[in-house]
Amino acid sequence: MSCLKCLKYTMCGANFLFFMCGVAIFGFGISLMTKTKVAGLLPSLAFMSVANILFITGIIITCISFLGFLGALKENRCLLISFFILLFIVMLAELAGACILLVYESDIDKRIAADLRTSLKQSIDSRNNTVVKEDDWDLLQQTFECCGIENKTDWEGNIPSSCYVNKLSTDKLFDKGCYNLMKEWFESNLLSTGIGVIVLCSIEVFSILRCSTFPQRVYNDCLIIVFKNIS
Template identity: 60%
Template sequence: MSCLKCLKYTMCLVNFIFFICGAVIFGLGIHLMTSSRFSSILPSLQAMNIANTLFIIGIIITCVSFLGFLGALKENRCLLISFFILLFILMLVELSVACVLLVYEAKIENLMTDDLQKGLRNSIDNRKNVTTLVDDWDTVQTTFQCCGINNSSEWGKQIPKSCNTPGNGTHYWPKGCFSKLKDTFENNLLNIGISVIVVCIIEVLGMCFSMTLFCHISRSGLGYK
């Protein structure tokens, strides 16, 4: 019984921490949506710009962790099994995306290049009408210290301030964002792999904990709650 209580409160604590993290991500997404005018760098995924992506991820994390926290705290079978199913679905989606990226890496790279070019042209057209426009291109260029897809010349005469190197408004980041993102991904491939494995382990442990509590409640004769 003491082990089950320990399991119960551990599950509550971990889910509460994830709930706080999800709420922070959710709030950041809302802040970006309300403070800036965003457009996706990938037109085919226009709805999935940075602000919307953070917003959706925040909702998913908060909802799933809330189910796990409340289900463990109240020892509610319905909430626990819902938490188990959602975690299982999330893990399947993550593994499916990873497999698709590995199998179709070359095709995805070509599609992304074409889509980035369309996104860059859209951003250039939008900046002709709104000179103070801030979109996902500015966020990516500032974060990764890059300019354009391959270099700054792709912006033409209207190079955004996010391309400027610190302290010098006439020099721009030498590398394009696509090559910089690709290099960053390849250089951190081990860290990304470890992160994915850690996330999967946490999800598997969450499923095991929830199912253990679910079975205990069923055996204890508490019935359907």
């Protein structure tokens, strides 16, 4: 029983931690929506702006982790099974995405490069025609400490303040392009991210296996909830 309690509180703690991370990501996405111009880096996928991605990711993480936390805390089998199903769907989506990246790596690479050039052109045009307002390119360049796709010449002379090491000074520019730095970052973090996902899913799966200890109660609890809702 002590082992099961330890597993229960481990699952509660892990899900609470991810719930707080989800809330933080969700809030940061809303903050970006209000403070920056929502412009996607990939025009062919209009919803793929940094703010939208953070907003959607935050909602998914918050909802799933809250379901797991509440199910583990109350030891409600129906909630735990629902949590396991949602977690399994997310795992399948991640696996499918990884397979697509491996199979179509060269095609995706060319498509992303072309989309980045299109979005950079749109950013340049918007800065020329309207009052300057930060967009996803400013966030990208400040995050990766880069300028343009390949280098500063991509901005066609209209270099934004986010390309400078100090936004209040024009003394020094970031000398590297964003595209190669993004690829390097993705490749360097791919393995550690995969290991983290495997460890997390292992903890969750072992926690869900508690349900199999009392299989009859799983069905009884679910049926009672269903019949109560019907009545």
